[in-house]
Amino acid sequence: MTELSSNWKRLSTAISSNTTRKRKEASKERNKNKSIASARIHTNKKVSKDNINGNESSHSKLLSKKTSPKIIQKKVTDILQKAASEKPANSQSSELAAKPTSLIARALWDFDRGITVEDIHNVVLSKQPSASTPRKKDIGKYVALDCEFVGVGPEGTESALARVSFVNFYGHVIYDRFVRPREKVTDWRTWVSGVTAQHMTDAISFDEAQKEASKILETRILIGHAVHHDLDSLFLSHPRFQIRDTSKFGPFRAISNGRTPSLKKLIKHFLKMDIQDGSHSSVEDAQATMLLYRLHRDTFEKSIRSTTAK
Known part of the structure; x- marks a missing residue:
C-alpha cells in the first residue's frame, strides 16, 4: 500500500x-x-x-x-x-514647377532654330542633353545681357554694377563676372541680387568689365529686358536696330495693359513657370530673356523691320 x-x-x-x-x-x-x-x-x-x-x-x-x-x-x-x-503622366507640371530655370537652359540648348512652348514642356531633364558642338558655344550673332546691382550711397538707394552676364543664342554662358563697384557698398541687396561681399574677392574692375562687354556687343544683336538699364550701368550704348527688348515688345506689353511687364510675369504668362523666387541670377534672367525672344522671334523681327522702315 x-x-x-x-x-x-x-x-x-x-x-x-x-x-x-x-x-x-x-x-x-x-x-x-x-x-x-x-x-x-x-x-x-x-x-x-x-x-x-x-x-x-x-x-x-x-x-x-x-x-x-x-x-x-x-x-x-x-x-x-x-x-x-520614367516620365509619369503628370511629369510635365512637376518638372516645370521643380526646376524652371534648368528647363529654360535645357530648351535653349537642345533646340537649334524654331522653338515652341510645347518643345519646352516636353523637355525631360533626366535625359542626356543634345550633343555639344563648337557652334553652340561660340558667341554667335545673338547675345542676351543681364546685370545685378548693389546699393551705394548713404541709404543704399543708389545702384552700382556688381555682376555682368552674357549668354548666347543657345543659352550657353559666354561671360559672367562679378564687378567691384567704384563706390563704397552700403547695401549688398543679397536677398534680390544674390551678391555678397565674398564675391568681390575675385571681382574685376568696372573698367575691365566695360571693355569686355563692349567687345562682346560689337556688331551683335542684343536681347535683354529693360536692357537700357544694363547698358547705362556699363556706360555703353548700342544701335537701336540691333536691340530686342522684351520689356518694349508689343505683344508682351499687352498682358500688362500697355505697361512694362516684369520678366517674372512674362515667364509666368507664356511658360507657366515661376522664376526669381528669392535672389536673382543674372545668368538665369539672361537665359529667360533669350528664350522669350526665341519663342517670338519671327514676330519680333517683323516688328523691328516695320519700325526701322518708317
Whole structure:
C-alpha cells in the first residue's frame, strides 16, 4: 500500500510538471503569434500609407525583410533611379514647377532654330542633353545681357554694377563676372541680387568689365529686358536696330495693359513657370530673356523691320 502511494505521488508530480511545461510553451506560442500579428499590422499600415502617397509598397517590402543596411540602401537607390528615368503622366507640371530655370537652359540648348512652348514642356531633364558642338558655344550673332546691382550711397538707394552676364543664342554662358563697384557698398541687396561681399574677392574692375562687354556687343544683336538699364550701368550704348527688348515688345506689353511687364510675369504668362523666387541670377534672367525672344522671334523681327522702315 505504501509502494502504491509512493508511485501515485511520483505520477502526480510528473503530470503536474508536464502540465506546467505545456502551459509555458503555450504562453510562448501566444506571445510569438501576438508579435507576428503586431508586425503584420505595422507593415500593413506602412503599405497603406505608401499607397495613399502613390508610392505603392516598394520600400515597405524592403523594410520588412531582414536584409543588411547596404542591401537596403542599394535597393532604395535602384528604385529612385528607376523612378527618375520614367516620365509619369503628370511629369510635365512637376518638372516645370521643380526646376524652371534648368528647363529654360535645357530648351535653349537642345533646340537649334524654331522653338515652341510645347518643345519646352516636353523637355525631360533626366535625359542626356543634345550633343555639344563648337557652334553652340561660340558667341554667335545673338547675345542676351543681364546685370545685378548693389546699393551705394548713404541709404543704399543708389545702384552700382556688381555682376555682368552674357549668354548666347543657345543659352550657353559666354561671360559672367562679378564687378567691384567704384563706390563704397552700403547695401549688398543679397536677398534680390544674390551678391555678397565674398564675391568681390575675385571681382574685376568696372573698367575691365566695360571693355569686355563692349567687345562682346560689337556688331551683335542684343536681347535683354529693360536692357537700357544694363547698358547705362556699363556706360555703353548700342544701335537701336540691333536691340530686342522684351520689356518694349508689343505683344508682351499687352498682358500688362500697355505697361512694362516684369520678366517674372512674362515667364509666368507664356511658360507657366515661376522664376526669381528669392535672389536673382543674372545668368538665369539672361537665359529667360533669350528664350522669350526665341519663342517670338519671327514676330519680333517683323516688328523691328516695320519700325526701322518708317
